[in-house]
Amino acid sequence: MKIDPVSILKEHDLKHTKQRVRVLEEIALDTVAISQPDLEKKLGKEIDRVTLYRILNTYQEKGILHRIMDMNGTANYAICSSSCSEDHHHDEHVHFNCTKCFKIYCLEVEVPRIKMPKGFLAKTVSSTAYGICEKCNNI
Amino acid sequence: MKIDPVSILKEHDLKHTKQRVRVLEEIALDTVAISQPDLEKKLGKEIDRVTLYRILNTYQEKGILHRIMDMNGTANYAICSSSCSEDHHHDEHVHFNCTKCFKIYCLEVEVPRIKMPKGFLAKTVSSTAYGICEKCNNI
């Protein structure tokens, strides 16, 4: 995925700071979602913990990042597809949560339509598969 | 749902204590999953916080309760269907997470089959719909 942090910030009316750019770069490195603890470890020296919290929150609110909760309740982040906006996330692909290495993959598989019972208005649906990922299978 | 805490404990080789019974009773009260903070509030006077943590963990490990993470990373608990075991949870129904009241419903809708990419072995799949629930719609 080609990512240009500077133009992403512009598009969303966010000020261009080196911390914000750095966070986007780091997350864009991998197709796998990165967990907040891992991000902290990687950026801990460069960016204050509190600042990281705030950046991640605004990115998630603006629709720049997806926040995916794993089975431990830990937040993981991945870049949104370009169609996401502040009003509406289009995170309608299946996530795969490896129960061995705990990595979260964004699969190229669409979330199937689900019929809701009367009275329930679903805005988004998320599907997460739990199991053993590609890499852990080959070990 | 009719629940008999005592026989559930027996079935899973767990000692019969009043705290364990109490937790099951409380969770069985509602078809809606209850959040850990809410449980703490309700039981705080009767059961020590640490004990509650431990009880919830063993229930989840034994397949007595499902742990459903909500969008905030908060754990919510609901009684498993009888087919759940220590080895395998059969939580293959769709959850509905209300973004207004934050309640989590277990819907009577099966999780659709999803084709995994080569190399990924899914053991379970969870689907959660986010939106406005029945009750919040009528308010």
Next chain:
DNA sequence: TAGTATATGCAATTTAATTGCATATACTAT
């Protein structure tokens, strides 16, 4: 380039989760 609004980093606080240990409780075998 000066002025203004906002982002950052630090300190302090609040909240959540975990661990160790002494006591209490449930089950087993007699």
Next chain:
DNA sequence: ATAGTATATGCAATTAAATTGCATATACTA
């Protein structure tokens, strides 16, 4: 029924995670 044993509980202390307030630094505007 009861003594013995294993395990659950509650409390205290610790560790970790998240939030808040505020002074300073930085980016954008005119």
